[in-house]
Amino acid sequence: MDIHKALSDKEMINWLNNKYRNTKAIAELNKKFKNHSPFSHIEMHDFLNPEKVKTILKALKKEEFLEKESDLFKFMQTHDFKTVDNKELKEFYHFLSSEAFITFIEAITELKISTKIDMSASLYQNTDFLLPHDDRLEKRKIAYMLYLTELKVNEGGKLLLYKTKAGHPSEPEEAITPKFNTFIIFKVSEKSFHEVEEVIANTQRITIGGWFHG
Amino acid sequence: MDSFINPDYEKETSIKKIQEAIDQKESFPSIILTNFFKKEFYKEKEKEIKKLHYKRESIPDQFSFAHAKANPMHILDNKQLLSLLSTILKRKVSSLNGEAYYFSWKDYTLLHDKNKENAGIDILIDFTEAWEESFGGQYIFKDIQGRYLKILSVPNAVFIIERKQGVQKYLQYINNLAKGKKRYFLLATIKK
Structure with a gap:
């Protein structure tokens, strides 16, 4: 799909903040995505139209979150939205996997992706964590997350992006504090080591996230 | 020489x-022997383990902890302990190669596909006081079928487990509820 056509798509108008729906904005996002270290990533604040993001958060409150625990993580997660019954969440899933939105992400990242996506919501509470890993699995090409809550700097829950040394993460180079309605994407590669720092306060960290596949 | 091991054992x-x-x-042939050492001996060694020279090490996608040579404590090379283990395990245990460890807030070990342990017998001698399950920091042993065994920290206890082929272990991430506390133990592995 042509980027101009994608930007004027009805679903894009409904969901995406107007400030991102022009080629100048996309060119700037593309430049930042490529140049950000320790690996290609970008944060997009005020990403969705405000009424849409509020609707999603409200819809999530009706969803069941299941406990997930292993050596690598402890948090709660919904089932994949591919099979979700909730109307608003289903619509969001369709929007993110739509041809128009995929064209938008491809224009920012210069990566070829398909309309196959994974999507679920995660809830981190006090003591929950996700230790360093690179996300490489099957055909995952771009990881994404939408923050639906906000945490203070001293409450933990930051997304830490690691520098790599000899094939292993060495130390965090960037720490992103969750901010409401911020959408983050990063390129999945042998360098994409990241961590969700333990939440150390009684504040909920809620996100919708997953991967775009190649 | 008087034994320092609880005579019941x-x-x-x-x-x-x-x-x-x-x-x-x-699946997990194992046992925890509580009140293992005589009280005075345990208290003495508990002080010693805290005074060892620890080195902090971390490879963030594999582990984070502090470890030290356990030799100055003279437990792993003690003849009484080796003799008891030999009797229990029905095999000659002539030496134990192991180290002292402490894990504190934000420490952990992870399972790693490229760094698998061979089958063996693990001996863990616990010197951690007042540790709660909610802190994390428990050892989990997991087999290839996904079955697992969780070992809670008990002070003055010796935990013995025969790790069959494919069984791997990790120490759960220690969370902020354990802030300021340290989980001390000696860990040795007998090769099969």
Whole structure:
């Protein structure tokens, strides 16, 4: 799909903040995505139209979150939205996997992706964590997350992006504090080591996230 | 020389019961021997383990902890302990190669596909006081079928487990509820 056509798509108008729906904005996002270290990533604040993001958060409150625990993580997660019954969440899933939105992400990242996506919501509470890993699995090409809550700097829950040394993460180079309605994407590669720092306060960290596949 | 081990564990009947208890557990043959050392001896060694020279090490996608040579404590090379383990395990245990560890807030070990442990017998001697399950920091043993065994921290306890081929272990991430506390233990592995 042509980027101009994608930007004027009805679903894009409904969901995406107007400030991102022009080629100048996309060119700037593309430049930042490529140049950000320790690996290609970008944060997009005020990403969705405000009424849409509020609707999603409200819809999530009706969803069941299941406990997930292993050596690598402890948090709660919904089932994949591919099979979700909730109307608003289903619509969001369709929007993110739509041809128009995929064209938008491809224009920012210069990566070829398909309309196959994974999507679920995660809830981190006090003591929950996700230790360093690179996300490489099957055909995952771009990881994404939408923050639906906000945490203070001293409450933990930051997304830490690691520098790599000899094939292993060495130390965090960037720490992103969750901010409401911020959408983050990063390129999945042998360098994409990241961590969700333990939440150390009684504040909920809620996100919708997953991967775009190649 | 007087034994520093709880005399209950040196009785023939106790040893038989310990052996039976280990053998009964098919997936994870193991046992925890609580109140293992005599009280005074344990208190003395508990102080010593805190004074060892620890080195902090971290490879963030594999582990984070502090470790030290355990030799100055003279436990892993003690003849009484080696003799008791030899009797329990029905094999000659002439030496134990291991180290002292402490894990504190934000420490962990992870399972790693490229760094798998061979089958063996792990001996963990716990010197952690007042540790709560909610802190994390428990050892989890997991087999290839996904079955697992969680070992809670108990002060003055010796934990023995026969790790069959494919069984791997990790120490759960220690969370902020354990802020300011340290989980101390000696860990040695006997190769099969």
